[in-house]
Amino acid sequence: MSVEYFTRILKPMLEGAEMTVLLFIIAIAISVPLGFLLTLAVKSSYRPVAWLAHTYIYVMRGTPLLLQLLVICFGLPMIPGVGEYLVLDRFTAACLGFILNYAAYFAEIFRGGLLAIDKGQYEASQVLGLNKWQTMTRIILPQMFRVVLPTVSNEAITLIKDTALLYAVAVPELLHFAQTAVNRDFTIVPFFIAGAIYLLMTLLLTVFFKGLERRFKFE
Structure with a gap:
């Protein structure tokens, strides 16, 4: 493989990687707080809200992300009567699918985190005279x-790899440009380059989260 060929195929693949990173940032920024809101809904004393949250989480975690993306991209516009109002551009639809799916996973992660907190912490907060808001935010x-x-770190790394599913809904991301180069040039080199880019992105995420863990004295 010549340097010229490497340079020629690297540019569009990096453009695809920008789309991958953009989707990741949007999905993680919205799905994390949404997941926490779902956790609060699950713990709600109002049963219809808790039941709806439980059902949502079960459905989103129990069906493939690819199927959800296909439904949002191609299924919603086919709904009689309202389909014409549900037509989204592919990238927006993909963002919506990733957000809805990962919010369910983050909800379960946060629920597990809350269950891990000893009940004595709540009792101690009451003794100190803290209200519910102060107890939640400070303790x-x-x-x-x-x-x-x-666990959030692992889920974030999974998310960056799952962005390859954009290829299935015709969003021009990293894998799309790699596959195009493979079909055009009859070589698997672009796949190795794509793999190296994915590895670099996951490495950067790993280093970032390891830094957070050290900051909070996990190591």
Whole structure:
């Protein structure tokens, strides 16, 4: 493989990687707080809200992300009567699919984190005269964050790899440009380059989260 060929195929693949990173940032920025809201809904004393949250999480975690993307991209516009109002451009539809799916996973992660907090922490907060808001923000959430951080890290790495599913809904991301180059040039070199780019992105994420873990004294 010549340097010229490498340079020629690297540019569009890096453009595809920009789309991958953009989707990751949007999905992680919205699905994390949405997941926490779902966790609060699951713990709600109002049963219809808790039931709806449980059902949503079960459905989103129990069906493939690819199927959800296909439904949002191609299925919603086919709904009689309202389909014409549900037509989204592919990237927006993909973002919506990733957000809805990963919010369900983060909800379960946060629920597990809350369950890991000893009940004595709540009792001690009451003794100190803290209200529910102060107890949650000053006592519970910091401890929960420390508990769930390693799992959130793993889920974030999974998310960056799952962005390859954009290829299935015709969004021009990293894998799309790699496949185009393979079909055009009859060589698997672009796949190795794509793999190297994915590895670099996951490495950067790993280093970032390891830094957070050290900051919160996991190591």
